[in-house]
Amino acid sequence: MExxxxxxxxxxxxxxxxxxxxxxxxxxxxxxxxxxxxKVPELAPPAAIDAKPAWARHIQDTADVAExxxxxxxxxxxxxxxxxxxxxNPSMQLKAFIxxxxxxxxxxxxxDKVYSVFTSTxxxxxxxxxxxxxxxxxxxxxxxxxxxxxxxxxxxxxxxNPYGTSHWAADGPPGEAxxxxxxYQARRAVVVAAALKxxxxxx
Numbered sequence: 001m002e003x004x005x006x007x008x009x010x011x012x013x014x015x016x017x018x019x020x021x022x023x024x025x026x027x028x029x030x031x032x033x034x035x036x037x038x039k040v041p042e043l044a045p046p047a048a049i050d051a052k053p054a055w056a057r058h059i060q061d062t063a064d065v066a067e068x069x070x071x072x073x074x075x076x077x078x079x080x081x082x083x084x085x086x087x088x089n090p091s092m093q094l095k096a097f098i099x100x101x102x103x104x105x106x107x108x109x110x111x112d113k114v115y116s117v118f119t120s121t122x123x124x125x126x127x128x129x130x131x132x133x134x135x136x137x138x139x140x141x142x143x144x145x146x147x148x149x150x151x152x153x154x155x156x157x158x159x160x161n162p163y164g165t166s167h168w169a170a171d172g173p174p175g176e177a178x179x180x181x182x183x184y185q186a187r188r189a190v191v192v193a194a195a196l197k198x199x200x201x202x203x
Contacts (some may be wrong), residue, residue, distance in 0.1 A: 002194040005019035006186065007072045010082030011040045011093040014054040016120040016167055017082045018062060019174045020182040023079050024118065024165075027183035031190035033078065038068035041096040070104055076192035078114040078147075081135055084169075085119055088127030089134045089148045098138055110199075111143030114193040118182050120167040120174070128166035141177055147192045156200055 006028040012018035018039070039062060042049070043082045049055045059157045073079060083090040099199075103111050132148075139146050150162045165181040167174045174182075 001033055001191070002197040004028075004031075004033040004077045004190050004197065005036075005075050006078045006080070006190055006193070007036045007038060007068075007076035008080050008186070009038045009040065009072065009097070010083070011084070011091045012062070012082070013044075013058065013084060013091075014052070014169075015058045015061070015117070016169050016174055017084055018058070018065075019179065020118050020120065020165060020167065021082045023174075023179035023182040024082070024186035026079075026203045027186035028078070028190050030183070031187040032050075032194075033190045036072050036075070037065060038072050039065045040068045040093050043093050043096060051073075056197065069146075070101060073101065073148045074104060074109050074161075076113060078116070078189045078195060080116045080118065080189060082118045083131065085121035085127040085131040085160075089128035090131055101142075105142055108143070113144050114147045114189050114196065115139040115142075115144040116147050116149075116164060116185055116189045118165040118185060120169050122169045124168050125168070129161060129163050132163040132166075145192070145196065147189045149181065149188060152188065153181070153184045 008021050008025045010017050010021040026036050028035045083094045117135045119131045165185050167178045
């Protein structure tokens, strides 16, 4: 299989999306990719973070995770974005990072890459699908190739959705079924990215 670079870029406040991102990174590695696991910078004011112990604790627990840079996007053949849902949209932290990509976009350095999204929210119908679809608008502008999990994994057992792996945080941390879905989604993105790279070499 063609060698693939995969970037897992995410924002997580209290850990659910972080757990999914780690599962996605493991899946990408299992598919043979070189992987970078990256978190976007925290933008919330310290007072808001300190008011929620789980939020403050998660920042401490993930201090060793490198922050995302534009170079990670340029390097990658496949990019999986993870974000909690904020009113049916991605978090401001992830959106702020995406809003810095204009230079790469103008140079056409974000086109023809594979993109995929996973998400988590606090309620069962709190905007999982609309958050994933909202990020699709970005990928259209970039000229990206959107690769969702669809219903292609026979072991899904009804978990997640065809747009991308999603988690209902009220159920607690992501369980094995959700993490398996994130793992599979990343493997599928890497396989498709490898096929695209191989195909371009034959043109």
